[in-house]
Amino acid sequence: MAGTSSLGIVVVVVLALIGSTQAQLQMYFYGMSCPKAEHIVKDYVKQHIPNAPSLAAALLRMHFHDCFVRGCDASLLLNSTTGQAEKNATPNLSLRGFDFIDRVKSLLEAECPGVVSCADIIALAARDSVVTIGGPFWNVPTGRRDGVISNITEALANIPSALSNFTTLLSQFNNLGLNTTDMVLLSGGHTIGISHCPAVSPRLYNSTGPGGIDPTMDSEYAENLKANKCKTASDNTTILEMDPGSRKTFDLSYYSLLLKRRGLFQSDAALTTDSTSLAFINQLLSSPTQFFFDEFGKAMEKMGRINVKTGSEGEIRKQCALVNS
Ligand code: HEM
Ligand SMILES: *[C@@H]1O[C@H](CO)[C@@H](O)[C@H](O)[C@H]1NC(C)=O
Ligand SMILES: *[C@@H]1O[C@H](CO)[C@@H](O)[C@H](O)[C@H]1NC(C)=O
Ligand SMILES: *[C@@H]1O[C@H](CO)[C@@H](O)[C@H](O)[C@H]1NC(C)=O
Ligand SMILES: *[C@@H]1O[C@H](CO)[C@@H](O)[C@H](O)[C@H]1NC(C)=O
Ligand SMILES: *[C@@H]1O[C@H](CO)[C@@H](O)[C@H](O)[C@H]1NC(C)=O
Ligand SMILES: *[C@@H]1O[C@H](CO)[C@@H](O)[C@H](O)[C@H]1NC(C)=O
Ligand SMILES: *[C@@H]1O[C@H](CO)[C@@H](O)[C@H](O)[C@H]1NC(C)=O
Numbered sequence: 001m002a003g004t005s006s007l008g009i010v011v012v013v014v015l016a017l018i019g020s021t022q023a024q025l026q027m028y029f030y031g032m033s034c035p036k037a038e039h040i041v042k043d044y045v046k047q048h049i050p051n052a053p054s055l056a057a058a059l060l061r062m063h064f065h066d067c068f069v070r071g072c073d074a075s076l077l078l079n080s081t082t083g084q085a086e087k088n089a090t091p092n093l094s095l096r097g098f099d100f101i102d103r104v105k106s107l108l109e110a111e112c113p114g115v116v117s118c119a120d121i122i123a124l125a126a127r128d129s130v131v132t133i134g135g136p137f138w139n140v141p142t143g144r145r146d147g148v149i150s151n152i153t154e155a156l157a158n159i160p161s162a163l164s165n166f167t168t169l170l171s172q173f174n175n176l177g178l179n180t181t182d183m184v185l186l187s188g189g190h191t192i193g194i195s196h197c198p199a200v201s202p203r204l205y206n207s208t209g210p211g212g213i214d215p216t217m218d219s220e221y222a223e224n225l226k227a228n229k230c231k232t233a234s235d236n237t238t239i240l241e242m243d244p245g246s247r248k249t250f251d252l253s254y255y256s257l258l259l260k261r262r263g264l265f266q267s268d269a270a271l272t273t274d275s276t277s278l279a280f281i282n283q284l285l286s287s288p289t290q291f292f293f294d295e296f297g298k299a300m301e302k303m304g305r306i307n308v309k310t311g312s313e314g315e316i317r318k319q320c321a322l323v324n325s
Contacts, residue, residue, distance in 0.1 A: 030112075037115070065086070178306075186303060203265075252285060
């Protein structure tokens with residue numbers, strides 16, 4: 001019997017060793033290779049986000065866009081070389097986020113050259129920024145490696161559109177292993193940040209209700225947006241909030257607005273058109289904010305694992321905008 005159980009132990013140990021050589025994300029991946037890495041990101045965020053809190057939204061959105069195209073591999077940060085890069089498909093606002101990531105990367109390169117991936121920096125900076133503005137914390141296991149391809153066509157195909165309906169959105173999320181509750185939770189990111197008229201104008205000027213207004217949108221809200229924000233159908237510069245009055249606070253008000261038919265984008269409003277999704281919105285609203293925070297965090301951790309490159313895949317870029325030569 002003693003022989004059998006020690007054989008059992010050997011088998012378990014061997015299996016564990018095999019498991020550990022199969023690279024995957026892990027907490028504090030840089031614990032040995034660059035022990036200060038996560039502190040450097042956090043300190044930089046804590047130092048700068050309070051002066052520029054709107055960057056938190058840009059960084060959260062950057063992480064989402066990165067993960068939805070080729071996995072969370074910082075392909076979003078690459079500059080165009082031959083074809084057009086993903087970057088060119090994102091609105092200019094995110095550019096503020098690009099500079100921010102580059103500055104964090106410089107600090108990390110000074111501390112431990114060639115060790116910390118740009119993909120992990122995005123994931124950590126997004127989490128730390130959201131925490132800094134009073135939003136939820138979530139675990140960010142690290143060990144992502146950087147991709148070498150960035151393609152605008154893929155970005156346009158994979159990044160959900162503000163004009164999409166529930167079915168289209170859910171299939172995009174499902175393709176990446178995310179389900180209905182993940183989609184409702186992650187869309188809750190719209191509790192912070194800003195947008196531009198093109199994402200909503202078709203609902204205000206070119207839909208099927210009176211005055212071209214989308215009949216699923218609260219008409220008072222729509223009239224107000226047309227009178228004060230998106231004054232023409234082609235305005236592409238005016239900034240508007242997805243969660244008016246509360247865009248700096250990570251809270252449940254985005255979901256309350258959805259039930260008042262005041263979701264800004266069709267993609268927000270769409271979350272009330274499916275029974276599972278609607279039931280979950282009601283559950284969020286009838287629970288303490290902490291429930292939203294906890295569940296949002298789990299969904300973010302799940303999003304942060306989408307098609308990640310680990311082990312010897314990809315590379316650790318020296319500069320986030322360029323593939324290593
Ligand atoms: C469900 C599909 C989604 C659609 C269709 C969508 C669409 C959009 C659009 C059109 C904007 C405004 C861009 C602009 O006009 O400047 C925006 C902003 C934003 N989105 Fe989403 N989004 C989605 C999901 C998400 C997810 C999953 C997150 C993160 C977890 C997120 C976080 C944000 C944030 C924080 C902003 C504000 C960015 C800023 O202030 O710079 N969105 N989104
Ligand atoms: C990437 O492109 C931006 C904008 O075109 C430019 O400012 C930046 O210097 C480029 N980065 C590198 C490393 O070439
Ligand atoms: C970008 O991706 C599209 C769709 O997968 C493909 O047709 C195109 O050739 C790619 N472009 C480059 C420059 O690789
Ligand atoms: C985006 O940035 C480019 C280059 O900085 C500028 O030429 C263009 O006008 C900007 N577009 C908008 C909509 O702000
Ligand atoms: C959702 O949008 C897609 C693409 O535009 C369309 O084919 C589909 O019929 C729409 N589904 C519903 C339920 O409206
Ligand atoms: C979505 O997946 C999470 C686990 O990642 C699970 O807890 C949740 O119940 C799932 N939601 C649905 C609607 O299946
Ligand atoms: C308005 O919608 C129609 C069809 O729904 C489309 O053909 C037209 O191009 C749209 N106009 C604008 C300004 O978006
Ligand atoms: C924004 O609108 C102006 C004038 O309506 C137009 O000239 C410009 O090309 C538009 N910019 C973008 C990025 O669509």
